[in-house]
Amino acid sequence: MLRPKMILIDVDGTLVDSVPDLAFCVDAMMERLGRPPCGEASVRDWVGNGVERLVRRALIGQLDGEPEEADFDAALPIFLELYAENTSKRSVLYPGVIEGIAFMKGAGYQLGCVTNKAAQFTEPLLRDLGIREHFGLVVSGDTLPKKKPDPMPLLHAAQHFGVEPAEAIMIGDSVSDVKAARAAGFGIICMSYGYNHGQDIREAKPDAVIDSMVELEQLLAG
Incomplete structure (x- = not known):
């Protein structure tokens, strides 16, 4: 070259x-929302397009598609709060x-x-x-x-x-x-x-x- x-x-x-921290925050967010955890393996496939996209993917449990906006609006502040405290711990x-x-x-x-x-x-x-x-x-x-x-x-x-x-x-x-x-x-x-x-x-x-x-x-x- x-x-x-x-x-x-x-x-x-x-x-x-950065997946260990992101996965921790996704699963903690899901727990607060009364939903089952996603797990690190899934999060590893979902990252790369910003945290908003990651939260949307976590809510629907897959790479493509959109959650209900009300669900996203409830979830995003939770994730942002968690990630601010867990940006580099893992x-x-x-x-x-x-x-x-x-x-x-x-x-x-x-x-x-x-x-x-x-x-x-x-x-x-x-x-x-x-x-x-x-x-x-x-x-x-x-x-x-x-x-x-x-x-x-x-x-x-x-x-x-x-x-x-x-x-x-x-x-x-x-x-x-x-x-x-x-x-x-x-x-x-x-x-x-x-x-x-x-x-x-x-x-x-x-x-x-x-x-x-x-x-x-x-x-x-x-």
Whole structure:
């Protein structure tokens, strides 16, 4: 791959395994609502499109479809309250993330985060896990009028850093990241381990798929 001038990185499923906290909050929410728990395995397939979408999926017990609006209106404040208290208690960085960030920083890449997670959760999570300081810009799901898979957050970051899209790479884990990168004219690298609704990310045809960010040094060596 051509050496980029800027690298943007997704958070959930790419840098951070946040499902343990999200699943805890989903199940606690369901308990308060008098409903059966969903379980971590189901939540792992549902994450990636923001907490509102996650709550809707939990209420109907599946990826696609819509709950009753009254049910959603009752559930969302409960989830937000729970997640504010449990943003990073169980979440962990994936193996290789620290080494990958160290390589990218050492190689002089400008680094940013682009996530669909709301800023009120993104910023504490990155700080609590000790990596916020490495990113010159964090674009959260509510920073701009549109979020991934729309290219707006990526193009916003490119403008912030003064970089052309063709000189930028997105690192993510889902088809949403691939679509956003393609629409923005970015290169796209995907992690094999992330959240993509149970589908193999290779089917989305990113430029490369890696198992650990440790592999970035060899991938970007050229």
